[in-house]
Structures are given as C-alpha cells and as structure tokens.
Amino acid sequence: QSGSVAANPEQYDESYLCPVQVGGQTLNLDFDTGSADLWVFSTLTPATQSTGHAKYNPKTSGKAKSGYTWNISYGDNSGASGTVYADKVVVGGVTATSQAVEAATSVSTQFMQDTDNDGLLGLAFSTINTVQPQQQTTFFDTVKGTLAKKLFTVDLKAGTAGTYDFGYIDSSKYAGTITYVPVKTTNGFWEFTAGAATANNRSLGSVGDAIADTGTTLMYLPTAVTSAYYAQISGATNSAAAGGYIFPCDADVPDFHITIGGKSFTVPGEYINFTPADNSGEQCFGGIQPNTGIGFTILGDVFLKAMFVVFDQTTSAPRLGFAAQ
Numbered sequence: 001q002s003g004s005v006a007a008n009p010e011q012y013d014e015s016y017l018c019p020v021q022v023g024g025q026t027l028n029l030d031f032d033t034g035s036a037d038l039w040v041f042s043t044l045t046p047a048t049q050s051t052g053h054a055k056y057n058p059k060t061s062g063k064a065k066s067g068y069t070w071n072i073s074y075g076d077n078s079g080a081s082g083t084v085y086a087d088k089v090v091v092g093g094v095t096a097t098s099q100a101v102e103a104a105t106s107v108s109t110q111f112m113q114d115t116d117n118d119g120l121l122g123l124a125f126s127t128i129n130t131v132q133p134q135q136q137t138t139f140f141d142t143v144k145g146t147l148a149k150k151l152f153t154v155d156l157k158a159g160t161a162g163t164y165d166f167g168y169i170d171s172s173k174y175a176g177t178i179t180y181v182p183v184k185t186t187n188g189f190w191e192f193t194a195g196a197a198t199a200n201n202r203s204l205g206s207v208g209d210a211i212a213d214t215g216t217t218l219m220y221l222p223t224a225v226t227s228a229y230y231a232q233i234s235g236a237t238n239s240a241a242a243g244g245y246i247f248p249c250d251a252d253v254p255d256f257h258i259t260i261g262g263k264s265f266t267v268p269g270e271y272i273n274f275t276p277a278d279n280s281g282e283q284c285f286g287g288i289q290p291n292t293g294i295g296f297t298i299l300g301d302v303f304l305k306a307m308f309v310v311f312d313q314t315t316s317a318p319r320l321g322f323a324a325q
C-alpha cells in the first residue's frame, strides 16, 4: 500500500498537524521524526486538560493492552503519559490494522493549551518508544512491510499545507536530484553528519552531527555557527529575556547554506526571520538558535520547509535523502 496525508501548518509554522483516523475517529496529530510514540488525547484525559481537543475513545474499537503504560518528556520540557490500546490507524489511506495507540491520562500545559493539536505520531526509530513493559512500534514500523517501498517522504511548506507520503517518492515534489547520506540509528533519531555552513559567501563553520526533526520548530546549530551567522545581521543580539537571538524585524536576513552529502542546500533568509519577538513587532526572533545543552544539531521545520526529505528504510542501512523543493 501507499498514501499521502496533508501537513497543515499552525500559526508561524510552529508545528504541522495531519488528520489521522484512530479507531475511526479523526484526530489532528503532530508527525514527529524526533520521537517514537503515537499518543492521543482521549476520553481518559481529564476534562480540565482536554477541553477543545478531539479525543480518542478506546471503547469504540480499542483493545486494552493490560498493564501497559507510557510516559514521554520532550526537550522543551513538555510531556504526557497514559495507557495503551491496540486499534486501527489510517494515515492518508495507509492502514495499520493493529497499531499501539497511547491514550493520554495526563498531558503538560503546552499540549493542553494548543487545542489544534490532538496528539503526536512519532516517526523516529521504535527503539526510543516509551511504552512499558514492552516497547511498541511506530506507525511507520508497523506498516513498513506492507508499503510499496519501505520509506516515507516529508514535504513541509512555509505557510501552506505540505505532505507526508508513505511508500513512494513523488518526483514532482522536488527539484534536481536527491542526495542520500547514511543514518546513525544508535540514539533512535534520523541522525546524520552535515557539512559546511555559509552565509553571504562567508564560512560559518561545520554543522556536524545533526538530526532531521519534524517535531522541532526551529534550527538549533552549533554555537560557533550560530554566532557567526548572526554576526552578519546588524543589530542582532542573543537576548536572555527573549530566550535567544533576536534582531530588528526590518533587518536584511541572509540566506543560510548548508552542505549535505557534498551538495549545498539553501534556507531562505525569510524563513529565519521567524516571528515577532515582542508585541511592538520591532524585534524578531531568529529561526536559527544555538544547540547549547542539546549535544547535536536539530534541523527542524525552518530547515525542512525548504527541503524534500526521504526517510528511507528500503535497505538494512537506513538513509536520508535530501533535495531542494
């Protein structure tokens, strides 16, 4: 089988939500290549936390996995926990007849407040799934044996709907050729080595170890690369109050170029002029921020919305394919 589902941007492209049928109920989920749990708001989630969200009702067709629990926390200190059911999950026409559906019995305030988001669909490696006592497979791992090709592609867009495709590569969605690089799976991420970064034809240094992460909004780069980039924007400062680099909204924000697999790819400067940093609209928050304390680079949606990316498990060695949109 194969299929395609829309990836609808939230305000400022902060995250992208995709309609998924869970036990015959449609929920809008954040597809996240940086985590491996499929969890949903449910009828088990306290009403004080779930108001405004679509909820999965396991009573309809879910089979309880007795004694199974899950508990996930993300790098931004958000998190959720709950119990586990097996149920039918359909994404863009691709059907997992019995997928582990993690029903939330508790969610953090960030999730409670984003009422468009009804949960997450993890697309990292199942080795980092949090279900106990037995780890469960991601939707992709559950269905990959039934897909025409064991891969999915990500085509996020700036300010408009993109797509996640499962089982095939749509050559109309990218320009030029796809450059493949090997993936290191030991941390459970789609992790690879990126190369040199430049802006205004000046070297910013090497990016190095990086993950392709649809669940992260911004790009978190090595501190040296980040400071060298913002040194080229007059008025840019690293503001503790704002929580990162900001600059005058009318500044000239240079394109960011990164080499992957020997090919150069470009993130337009306008994607890096991310959002107003304050109510005056005078200062804007940068789409590139330092990866301090993370330990690797995260190439999130600001990067991905300039790219067409193939998440490929067609061979025993997973690989990532990158192309310009």
Ligand SMILES: N#Cc1c(N)n[nH]c1N1CCCC1
Binding pocket: 030, 032, 034, 035, 074, 075, 076, 077, 078, 120, 213, 214, 215, 216, 298
């Ligand atoms: N922090 C963080 C994070 C990440 N690195 N990948 N996905 C994340 N989230 C998904 C939902 C909330 C945060």
